[in-house]
Every structure is written in C-alpha cells, then in structure tokens.
Amino acid sequence: MLGLSRLRRPLLAMTVLWSSAQVLGESTDMTMDDPRLARTVTERPFEVVIDRRACGTRGVYVQVLGAGADDLGDAQASSGYLVWVDGKARVLIDMGTGSALRFEESGADFKDLYAVGLSQLHVEHSADLPAFLQGAANIRRKEDLPLFGPAPGEKTLGLKTWTSRLLGPNGAYPHLADYFSPFSQGGFEVQQEEIESANRRPWRGFRRDGIALSAIATDHGQGTSLAWRVDVGEVGITFTGDTGNRRQTVKTLAEGSTIIVGHHAVPENVRGFARDEHMPPSQLAKIAEEANANLLILSHRTPRTRGRELQTRREIESVFKGAVLFANDMECWEP
Numbered sequence: 001m002l003g004l005s006r007l008r009r010p011l012l013a014m015t016v017l018w019s020s021a022q023v024l025g026e027s028t029d030m031t032m033d034d035p036r037l038a039r040t041v042t043e044r045p046f047e048v049v050i051d052r053r054a055c056g057t058r059g060v061y062v063q064v065l066g067a068g069a070d071d072l073g074d075a076q077a078s079s080g081y082l083v084w085v086d087g088k089a090r091v092l093i094d095m096g097t098g099s100a101l102r103f104e105e106s107g108a109d110f111k112d113l114y115a116v117g118l119s120q121l122h123v124e125h126s127a128d129l130p131a132f133l134q135g136a137a138n139i140r141r142k143e144d145l146p147l148f149g150p151a152p153g154e155k156t157l158g159l160k161t162w163t164s165r166l167l168g169p170n171g172a173y174p175h176l177a178d179y180f181s182p183f184s185q186g187g188f189e190v191q192q193e194e195i196e197s198a199n200r201r202p203w204r205g206f207r208r209d210g211i212a213l214s215a216i217a218t219d220h221g222q223g224t225s226l227a228w229r230v231d232v233g234e235v236g237i238t239f240t241g242d243t244g245n246r247r248q249t250v251k252t253l254a255e256g257s258t259i260i261v262g263h264h265a266v267p268e269n270v271r272g273f274a275r276d277e278h279m280p281p282s283q284l285a286k287i288a289e290e291a292n293a294n295l296l297i298l299s300h301r302t303p304r305t306r307g308r309e310l311q312t313r314r315e316i317e318s319v320f321k322g323a324v325l326f327a328n329d330m331e332c333w334e335p
C-alpha cells in the first residue's frame, strides 16, 4: 500500500517512473523510495541519445532532415536537408516544419553552418526559422549567418518582407528581430539575401572553403520557387524543391550533379493544377539522367505518392540508370 507521503507525489512523475522502469527493463515492483528510482526521476527523462554516426566523418554527405511535406500523419518532418563535409554540417537547405528537431537529432552544430538556403517561404519549407533562431540564443554562435531565399514574385512575398512580418520589430516574434541587425546582441547577424525569382540563369553568389552554393528560379504553379545546388569538390548535390518545371530551368542547374534530391509530391498520372506545381517521377528521372547523376533521392513524399513506390520505381528506372531511393527522415547518403 502506498503511504500518504507517496500519494502527494504528482501523478505525472509516477507515470514517468513506471515507463522509465519499463524501458530500463527493471522490475516495476520497486517502491517509490528506491534510490534507483529517485535517480530515474531527476535524470532519466531528460536524457537524449543523439546518434552522431548517421553521416561519416570524412567526405561529403547529404542528410534528409525532413522527407515529408505538410501531412500530420506520416511521422516525417517537412523539407530540410543538411550537407555534411568532413563531419561538420555546413549547409542547410530549407527549414520546414520539424526540421529544427531533426537538426538536433542529427548531432549537427548550429555554429558549424556556413549558410542556409530556402527554396520558398511556404510553411513546409520555412516555418522552423523562428525555432532555429530561438534555439541559437543558447549556442553562442559568433559568425554571421548568410540566409538566402527568394525575391518577391508576382504572387509571393520576398524573403525580407517575410522575415520582417514574422521576426521584425512589429512582427509576431519581435524579440528575435535583433538577429537581423548588424549590432545584434545574439553574437551573430542573419545576413539576408534575396535571389531573383525570374532569372533563367543560375545565381552563384556564395563560396567558402571549397563549398559553393548556386540556385535557379523555378515555376511552382502560379508562384515561384528556387532549386538549390551545393558543390563540394567533385560532388554536386541538386535539390529540385517544389516545381512543375514547366520552364525547364532545373536542368541547367543540375548538369553534372552527383546526387539529385527530387521532390516527389505527385504520381506519374497527375494532371491539371497539381502537375503545374510538381514534377511526376518520369520528369525527375529525366533530370537525373540528363545530369548524369549517380543517385536520385525522392523526398517531399505525400499521401498521393506513398504506397505507389513500386510503380514509381519502374517509371524512374525506365529513364534513369542510376540508383533510386525513397527518402525517410534522418537518412544520410554519400555519392
């Protein structure tokens, strides 16, 4: 029987105790006064195991932080990708919903990032920017952080208007506005740069320590998006982003890439508006084949494409001779 003193313990703590004991494989008939359980209460629930071995420590890797789109039922984060170079996460492409948590789980260090590129400003590509900046308050990053995103389009906001509405002094999170000032008290400034959303020629505006970033404007339904490319030595990784690719601009950026990370939101037989927003598998395959890539990673998976993997693989393999992978969160691939 439980004594009165034990009954005063919060119910939540008791639940945690029980489940922790289960996880630890310990007997559940220990009493609440057991010193091992006291330790469990104070330490165990806050222990986080981070597996830093997902990507190797030598060479170039692409890690999928978010393989999903905007679904609430797939247990996957939205768009987010890390490029690791010799054990450090140097470039982050997209900051979609859930990507900040996946970033933590990856073992990446926010201080190591050289640059961030956003493909577009829809929720599933950008919503975790406030979460990253909020978390950065505890990190003591000293170097400014370049943040690249789209310039205004006919029907879409540009990066600077978007950040100012969200994080400006009159925005939803005004306490984070300081990060956008050269006099930032947070230790670093987020240096924003908008990339033209209409150009047919690639932007090549960033290079550091042999890592080069480039981007090209793409069409995404009635709006626009950016495809991104990260080059490290001989390795080129192209991220198509969301695009129907009606203007055929992705091909220009992807030429000679080793890896294509393609957004696989629609199946082959898609028609109408959805086709204007996303490429079917055969188009992704064509881009990968023409680029002479080794690997096509299919990400940004949706309920429209899940469950059709066999069919999709057949369609892709009839066009593309390299390897095809269906992405899941946290997977890490090398060329």
Ligand SMILES: [Zn+2]
Pocket: 069, 079, 122, 124, 125, 242, 300
């Ligand atoms: Zn999307």
